[in-house]
Amino acid sequence: MFCKQCGKPIDDGKDLCDECSKTFSGSSNTTNVNSNSSVNTDPNAKSKIAAGLLGIFLGWLGVHNFYLGYTGKAIAQLLISVLSCFTLTFVSSIWGLIEGILILTGSINVDGNGNPLKD
Numbered sequence: 001m002f003c004k005q006c007g008k009p010i011d012d013g014k015d016l017c018d019e020c021s022k023t024f025s026g027s028s029n030t031t032n033v034n035s036n037s038s039v040n041t042d043p044n045a046k047s048k049i050a051a052g053l054l055g056i057f058l059g060w061l062g063v064h065n066f067y068l069g070y071t072g073k074a075i076a077q078l079l080i081s082v083l084s085c086f087t088l089t090f091v092s093s094i095w096g097l098i099e100g101i102l103i104l105t106g107s108i109n110v111d112g113n114g115n116p117l118k119d
């Protein structure tokens with residue numbers, strides 16, 4: 001198999017790329033998760049479902065972007081809503097709605113730190 005991040009070949013059974021040190025969970029579930037340091041599922045991984053739903057319902061507040069660590073975008077969405085005295089809330093709403101859908105469909109699949117989202 002190959003690293004999804006940088007394309008380098010990786011030994012079967014490993015879930016850590018030597019080249020870019022990117023962990024991922026591409027292989028089938030194995031009981032052998034004690035190898036080295038990394039585990040298949042990052043405990044800090046953000047939930048794709050949660051982020052997507054936050055974007056759809058609370059996107060006008062930038063909540064999904066705060067959740068994912070895209071702080072700049074989050075503040076922008078929040079400020080658009082608040083500074084316009086909520087007259088431009090629809091702009092942030094549509095923006096958040098679109099991002100929520102992109103998250104749920106996997107088009108946005110990493111958080112603000114580049115960590116993959118979990119299902």
Ligand SMILES: [Zn+2]
Pocket residue numbers: 003004005006007008017018019020021022
């Ligand atoms: Zn890599």
